[in-house]
Amino acid sequence: MALQGALMWICSLAVLSSCAAQDETLQCGYNSLTSNLKEAVECDSWSSEERAGLLLNLRNLRDKLNRLQLRECQGAEPNKCPQAEVPEDGGLLCTTVSDKRYCKPMCNHGYDFSFLRRSRVYEECSEQTGFKWQSQFIGGNKLAVCNKAHIQVSGAASAYFSEDQDCLTTKSNSSLIESAIMGGFMSELRSADVQGEAENSCLLCG
Numbered sequence: 149m150a151l152q153g154a155l156m157w158i159c160s161l162a163v164l165s166s167c168a169a170q171d172e173t174l175q176c177g178y179n180s181l182t183s184n185l186k187e188a189v190e191c192d193s194w195s196s197e198e199r200a201g202l203l204l205n206l207r208n209l210r211d212k213l214n215r216l217q218l219r220e221c222q223g224a225e226p227n228k229c230p231q232a233e234v235p236e237d238g239g240l241l242c243t244t245v246s247d248k249r250y251c252k253p254m255c256n257h258g259y260d261f262s263f264l265r266r267s268r269v270y271e272e273c274s275e276q277t278g279f280k281w282q283s284q285f286i287g288g289n290k291l292a293v294c295n296k297a298h299i300q301v302s303g304a305a306s307a308y309f310s311e312d313q314d315c316l317t318t319k320s321n322s323s324l325i326e327s328a329i330m331g332g333f334m335s336e337l338r339s340a341d342v343q344g345e346a347e348n349s350c351l352l353c354g
C-alpha cells in the first residue's frame with residue numbers, strides 16, 4: 149500500500165514537468181498531488197539515486213511555484229510603485245487603499261528584524277512618496293530583513309507569524325489570512341486614519 153502510494157507519487161512528479169492545461173485534473177490535480185506528497189513524507193525506502201531524483205524534481209517545482217507566487221501582487225495600483233521585496237524567512241502583506249500601496253513586512257517565528265521597526269508597522273508607496281518605498285532600511289525596494297534570532301523584539305507583536313503558523317501555513321489557509329493576518333493589518337491602517345476600501349490585497353511568502 150505504501151509502495152503503491154510512493155509509485156503514484158513518483159508518477160505525479162514525473163508528469164509535472166509536462167504539466168499541461170488540457171489534462172489538468174489528471175496531472176496537476178491539487179488534491180491528489182497534495183495527498184501523495186503527504187504520504188511520501190512517511191516513506192524512507194528510496195535508493196540514493198531516487199532520493200536525488202526526487203530532490204531535483206522538488207527543487208524544480210519549488211522554484212517554479214515561488215516564481216509564480218511572487219507574481220501574485222503584480223499589477224497592483226498604483227502601478228508606478230515597484231514591487232517591494234519579500235523578506236526571506238518571513239512574508240510581505242500588501243494592500244492598496246485610496247491609490248496608496250501599503251506593505252507590511254513580517255518575520256516567521258525564530259526570526260527578527262535586523263532593524264528596529266516597532267513603531268513602524270508598514271511602509272507606504274504613493275504619489276506623495278514619489279512612487280518610492282519609504283523605508284528606514286537601506287532603501288530601495290527592500291523593506292526589511294529577517295535574521296535568525298532567539299527572541300523577537302525589533303518589531304511590533306503583529307509583525308511576527310506564530311510558531312505553528314508561519315507564512316506558508318498561513319497563506320495556505322484562507323480563513324487564517326482573512327481573519328488573523330489581513331484583519332489585523334486593516335485595523336492597523338484604520339487606526340492610522342487610512343480610510344477607504346482595500347484592493348489588491350496579497351500575502352507573499354519569502
Ligand SMILES: *[C@@H]1O[C@H](CO)[C@@H](O)[C@H](O)[C@H]1NC(C)=O
Nearest residue numbers: 313317320321322323324325
Ligand atoms: C485554518 O485555520 C483555522 C484556524 O487556525 C483552523 O481551525 C483550520 O483547521 C485551518 N484549516 C486548514 C485546512 O488547515
